[in-house]
Structure formats: C-alpha cells, structure tokens
Amino acid sequence: MSPQAAGLLQLTALMAALALAYRPLGDHMAKVYSSEKHYAPEKWIYKAIGADPTAEMRWPAYLRGVLAFSAVSVLFLYLLQRIQGSLPGSLGFSSIDPDQAFNTAASFVANTNWQSYYGEQAMGHVVQTGGLAVQNFLSAAVGMAVAVALVRGFARSRTGELGNFWADLVRGTVRVLLPISVIGALVLVACGAIQNFSGIHQVGQFMGGTQEWNGGAVASQEAIKELGTNGGGYFNANSAHPFENPNPLSNLFEIFLILLIPFALTRTFGRMVGSLRQGYAILGAMAVIWIGFTALMMWTEFAHRGPAFEIAGGAMEGKETRFGIAGSSIFAVATTLTSTGAVNSFHSSYTGFGGGITMLGMQLGEIAPGGVGSGLYGMLIMAVIAVFIAGLMVGRTPEYLGKKIGIRQTKLAACYILVTPALVLGFTAVAMALPTPADSMTNSGAHGFSEILYAYTSGANNNGSAFAGLGADTPWFNTTIGIAMLLGRFVPMVFVLALAGSLAEQKPVPETAGTLRTDKPLYAGLLVGTILIITGLTYFPALALGPLAEGLAS
Numbered sequence: 001m002s003p004q005a006a007g008l009l010q011l012t013a014l015m016a017a018l019a020l021a022y023r024p025l026g027d028h029m030a031k032v033y034s035s036e037k038h039y040a041p042e043k044w045i046y047k048a049i050g051a052d053p054t055a056e057m058r059w060p061a062y063l064r065g066v067l068a069f070s071a072v073s074v075l076f077l078y079l080l081q082r083i084q085g086s087l088p089g090s091l092g093f094s095s096i097d098p099d100q101a102f103n104t105a106a107s108f109v110a111n112t113n114w115q116s117y118y119g120e121q122a123m124g125h126v127v128q129t130g131g132l133a134v135q136n137f138l139s140a141a142v143g144m145a146v147a148v149a150l151v152r153g154f155a156r157s158r159t160g161e162l163g164n165f166w167a168d169l170v171r172g173t174v175r176v177l178l179p180i181s182v183i184g185a186l187v188l189v190a191c192g193a194i195q196n197f198s199g200i201h202q203v204g205q206f207m208g209g210t211q212e213w214n215g216g217a218v219a220s221q222e223a224i225k226e227l228g229t230n231g232g233g234y235f236n237a238n239s240a241h242p243f244e245n246p247n248p249l250s251n252l253f254e255i256f257l258i259l260l261i262p263f264a265l266t267r268t269f270g271r272m273v274g275s276l277r278q279g280y281a282i283l284g285a286m287a288v289i290w291i292g293f294t295a296l297m298m299w300t301e302f303a304h305r306g307p308a309f310e311i312a313g314g315a316m317e318g319k320e321t322r323f324g325i326a327g328s329s330i331f332a333v334a335t336t337l338t339s340t341g342a343v344n345s346f347h348s349s350y351t352g353f354g355g356g357i358t359m360l361g362m363q364l365g366e367i368a369p370g371g372v373g374s375g376l377y378g379m380l381i382m383a384v385i386a387v388f389i390a391g392l393m394v395g396r397t398p399e400y401l402g403k404k405i406g407i408r409q410t411k412l413a414a415c416y417i418l419v420t421p422a423l424v425l426g427f428t429a430v431a432m433a434l435p436t437p438a439d440s441m442t443n444s445g446a447h448g449f450s451e452i453l454y455a456y457t458s459g460a461n462n463n464g465s466a467f468a469g470l471g472a473d474t475p476w477f478n479t480t481i482g483i484a485m486l487l488g489r490f491v492p493m494v495f496v497l498a499l500a501g502s503l504a505e506q507k508p509v510p511e512t513a514g515t516l517r518t519d520k521p522l523y524a525g526l527l528v529g530t531i532l533i534i535t536g537l538t539y540f541p542a543l544a545l546g547p548l549a550e551g552l553a554s
Contacts, residue, residue: 007298007326010252014330017256018263025260026267026279032175033148033168034272042170053167058160059501062149065165066142066493070109073135074486077105080131081123090124091199091214103478108132110489111139111371113225113232113341113464114481116473120214120235125197128234133221137181140228141172143373146493147265148272150377153500154401155273160505162497176261177228184223184257191253192246193219218243226257229371231341231464239331239344240320251327251344258334258342262286262369265376273401277519282379284524289368289531290337293361297329300353318349318468329354336361339371341464348451348468352551355467356543359454362461363539364531365420371462377496379527383518384413384499386530390516390523399515402508409502416495421538423460423484428453428542430480437476442469446553450546455481460488 001009038046038053046053057065080087081096081104096104100117107114113136117123123132145168152162189195198215216234222244225232235241245251263283270279301315302325319328328345335342336358347358361368367378384400388410391398398405431437431452441448447469454467459481466472472481517523 003324003326004298004302006324007302007330010248010326011294011330014252014255014259018259021260022264022267022283025264027271029144029176029261029264029268030271032171033163033268035171038167039174042167042174045170045174046166049166051164051166053164053170055164056161057164059149059162059497062162062165063494063497066146066497067490069138069165069169070142070490073109073138074105077108077131077135078102080127081105084124084127087124087126089126089197093122093124096122099475099478100473103482104132106482106485107459107464108135108230108232109139110462110485111143111228111230111339111374112459112462112485112489113230114459114466114485115232115236115464116478116481118236119233123234125216128221129217132232133217133224136221136224136228136230136232137173137177138169140177140224140230140372141169143371144172144176144261144265145169145373146496147373147376148268150380150496150500151269151272153503154380154403156504157506157508160501162500162504177224180257180260181220181224181227184227184253185220187253188219188222188250191250192242193222193250194243195219213243222254223257225342226254226340227261227372229258229262229338229340229375231335231339233342239342240346242322245344247322248324248327251323251331254342254344255331255334258338258340259290259369261372262338262375265373266369269376269380275401275519278401281519281521281524281527282376282383284521285527285531286367286369286375286379288524288528289364290333293337293357293368294330294333297333297354297357298326300351300357301325301329303351315349315351315354318346320344332358333361335465336463337364337366337368337370339366339374339462339464341458343465346468347454347465348447352446352547352549352553355450355454356547356551358465358467359450359457359543359547360535360539362457362463363421363424364535365417366461366463367531374462378416378492381413381416381496381499382531382534383527384409385417385534386523386527387516387518388413389530390526394514394516396514396516399509400518402511403503403506404509409499412495412499412502416492416499417534419491419495420460420488423488424453424456424539425542427456427460427480427484431456431476434476437474440471440474440477442471446546446549450550453542453546456484459484462489 081101085095149162196215239245266283270276387398451470
C-alpha cells in the first residue's frame with residue numbers, strides 16, 4: 001500500500017470514529033448542561049468552594065466567576081512551581097525561575113500549554129500531576145462553560161440569565177472530561193504509553209555518555225492533554241516521544257481525542273437551541289475547513305521536489321518514521337485547527353507552505369473545529385458576522401436563531417475578532433524591531449520571521465504548539481508570550497459573555513419569508529467564505545513575509 005493510500009485510509013477511519021461518537025456524546029453534553037440534578041460528588045465540591053449551583057447568573061456575574069477562578073488558578077500554579085524544590089516527588093529538580101513560572105502558569109490556565117522548558121528536566125511529579133494535569137481539566141471545563149453560556153444566550157429570551165458558572169465548570173469536569181479521560185488513559189496504556197511515578201533512571205549509553213529518563217503519569221496526562229485540546233506534555237519531544245505516543249494506533253487515537261469534543265459540541269448546540277439542523281450547519285462549515293486543510297497539508301508534504309524528497313517519499317525531515325508523512329500531517333492540522341498545541345513532528349521542518357498551513361489554521365481563530373468550548377463560541381461569533389454581511393447584501397436587519405443582530409451585537413462580535421490579531425501582529429512587530437528577541441532565532445530571513453510569528457500566533461490563539469528553532473526561554477519571550485496568552489484567552493471571553501447576555505434579553509423574532517435560512521448549505525458556504533476572507537485580509541501581509549516567501553523561494 002502506498003503512503004498516500006495509507007494516509008487516506010487513516011483519515012477515513014478517523015472520520016468514521018468521529019461520526020460514531022458524534023450523536024451520543026453531543027446529546028450527553030446537552031443533558032449535562034441542561035440537567036437540574038446534582039450528583040453527590042458535585043455537591044461536595046459546591047460545599048467546599050461555597051457555591052450555590054442553583055443560582056442563575058447574568059453575564060457580568062458569570063464573567064466574574066470565570067476571571068476569579070482563573071486568577072486563583074494562575075496564582076496557585078505559579079506558587080507550586082516556585083516551591084517545587086521543597087516538595088516531595090520533585091525528582092531533585094529545583095524551583096522554577098519567576099519568569100518561566102509565570103509563563104507556564106499563564107499557559108496552562110489559558111488552555112494554551114506553551115512550554116519553554118524541557119518537561120523531563122524541569123518538572124517533578126507533584127507539579128506535573130497536581131498542577132499541570134489538573135489545569136488541563138479545569139481550563140478545558142472553563143472553555144466549555146463559556147460556550148454553553150453563549151448557547152443559552154441564543155436559546156433563552158427575555159432574561160439576562162446564562163446559568164451558573166460553578167455548576168457548568170464542575171459538571172463539565174466530572175461528567176464529561178473525567179470519564180472520557182479515564183477510558184482514554186487505559187487505551188493509551190494498552191498502546192504502550194507509560195504510567196508510573198518512577199524516578200530518574202539510566203537507560204544505557206548514548207553518544208559516549210549516559211542517557212537518563214524519568215517516568216511519570218504520562219498516559220493519564222496525555223489523555224486529558226488531547227481531549228481537553230491542551231497541548232504540553234511530560235517530555236520536550238511532546239507527542240513525538242514514544243513514551244507519550246508509541247505507535248500509529250496511539251497516534252490516530254490521540255487525533256480522535258483532539259477532535260472529539262469540539263465536533264460533538266455542534267450537536268450539543270443544535271440540541272440546546274432546539275434545531276439540530278443549525279448544529280449540522282456549523283458542523284458542516286467546520287468539517288469543510290478541516291478536510292480542506294488536511295488535504296492541502298498532505299499534498300504539500302507528499303510533493304516530490306528533488307532527489308531527497310523522492311527517496312524519502314516526501315518531506316520527511318522532522319517527522320517520526322513510525323507515523324510517516326500522512327500521520328504527521330493529519331496530526332499537525334488537527335492540533336493547529338484546534339487549541340491543542342501537541343505536536344508529533346516539528347512544524348519548523350515542514351515545507352514552506354506546510355508551515356504556513358499550520359500558522360493559518362491557528363490564525364483562523366482555531367474554530368474548525370477549534371478548542372474545547374472556544375471552537376464553538378468562536379464559530380458562533382463568525383456566524384453572527386456572516387449573517388450581518390448577508391443582511392448588508394439584501395438590505396435587511398440580520399437575524400440569527402430568531403435574535404436580531406443589531407449594532408451592539410455586531411460591535412461585540414467585531415471586538416472579539418480584532419483582539420487576537422492585534423496581539424499577534426503587535427507583539428511580532430515589536431519583537432522584530434528590538435535587537436534582543438531576534439537573537440533567539442535559529443534561522444534568519446523568512447524562516448526566522450516565521451519562528452517569531454508562529455510563537456505569538458500560537459500564544460495569543462491559545463494553541464501552544466511550537467514551530468521549533470526559536471529559543472523562547474528568555475525573560476522577553478516568557479513574559480510577552482505569557483501576557484499574550486492571558487489576553488488572548490480572557491479578553492475575547494468578555495465579548496462572548498456580553499454578547500450572550502444581550503441575546504438572552506431579546507424577544508424572539510418570528511421567522512418570515514425574508515429570513516435568512518442559517519440551517520442550509522448556502523449559509524454554511526457563506527460562513528466558510530467569511531472566515532477565510534477575514535483571516536486573509538488580516539494576516540496575508542505577515543504570511544507573505546514568512547511562509548509564503550519561503551515556499552515560493554524553494
């Protein structure tokens with residue numbers, strides 16, 4: 001079987017698995033967030049934190065809950081790293097430096113999981129399991145809660161209440177993320193991923209010296225890392241490391257985990273607003289972009305340009321032979337079209353166009369299917385923009401799901417889509433203008449520019465993957481990327497929740513003959529076009545200086 005045919009078979013199997021899980025998981029999440037029943041473990045949590053899960057919240061109160069919880073999480077994780085040297089199970093590692101501790105705390109709480117350190121050489125068991133793994137659950141649950149609040153804004157009328165943040169947070173963790181992660185960890189252990197709390201041990205001689213590895217609860221962290229679209233990992237090689245991702249089967253399963261919840265949330269959305277067809281329209285737009293990007297990536301990486309490519313069967317530099325070009329390409333697109341950030345190959349070694357595809361996937365806003373929760377609310381923001389554009393074309397006040405999209409709603413949606421580009425392009429421009437940040441670039445020219453553009457694109461979009469080649473463990477990059485991650489995560493949430501509140505207060509508008517049918521393929525096509533045009537107008541000049549220039553020169 002040719003590598004191309006094997007890749008097509010992998011993609012087909014992946015789509016079949018996602019299709020099988022779509023309906024039961026989507027319906028289950030709709031029941032979770034609509035239920036009035038509280039399980040005993042959840043009641044214990046509410047009592048411990050002093051929360052009333054039955055109290056409805058308007059959007060300012062919901063936002064305060066999100067920000068307060070996240071601020072405490074950042075502080076806790078920062079302090080845990082700063083005292084690591086005094087903790088048991090630290091494996092002899094010292095405490096983390098202040099700038100790196102801030103960067104890591106911001107990263108994991110913002111669901112970015114950017115790492116400017118070697119996991120196997122810096123973090124002990126307590127920080128990994130009690131700090132980083134815990135935030136993998138909680139940051140994902142926060143994203144899901146905000147998405148559900150926006151869905152309630154569309155579903156409810158004549159009220160500003162969006163539910164209860166604490167109930168949404170706990171239910172998402174206990175009823176969705178935790179059970180699937182347990183099953184996922186068992187599957188990964190069966191595939192060969194390690195799961196232990198062993199210390200540092202020698203594994204033999206390497207290049208004239210001793211090679212050492214430490215163990216860890218890798219399988220359990222890998223499961224929620226992928227399921228919660230987090231990223232990060234025990235080892236610097238991330239999901240290219242055989243302890244985290246042993247073989248092609250585990251590789252395909254991890255891609256499945258990455259895409260599982262973001263795609264299924266479209267069913268949850270359709271169920272909660274009372275129209276499954278609306279969910280299918282959003283799903284269709286996501287799927288078209290994902291399949292298109294995957295096909296384009298496989299084409300550019302399989303393309304033969306010279307004897308070396310011909311012998312290897314394509315662009316194999318930076319890719320693991322056990323995954324090949326197809327498994328690496330599917331993984332790379334899945335991880336950059338979501339906010340996962342895990343990598344099983346090094347994106348800096350991709351072809352010029354291939355590296356550009358990974359960047360463009362993040363610059364879309366990671367909405368196809370996007371992060372857990374953040375992908376759905378990002379796509380719904382784009383849906384609001386699309387109906388606004390359609391309204392301008394026909395001279396009619398735009399509506400979406402029976403809600404008027406007026407000046408306030410359009411301004412909030414516009415502010416949402418402007419935040420991330422401002423952070424990415426602003427920080428990139430400053431970094432390129434100053435002399436010190438450029439010293440961290442391994443390469444010069446277009447590829448060196450791509451390294452810095454990718455870093456801020458990854459941070460501000462809460463992806464966390466690294467292009468490789470950029471020495472980011474410096475006070476400048478630790479601080480600025482940390483700021484970009486926090487602003488890129490929580491400022492958009494302000495506009496999402498404000499939009500949800502304004503929609504929930506509205507009275508539904510009855511559908512007429514002139515109403516745009518947003519559950520039809522025509523609208524899904526308009527939505528895809530809107531996304532590509534807005535992204536292209538925003539980022540094309542920067543991409544032209546980096547990956548496009550490199551790709552055209554090769």
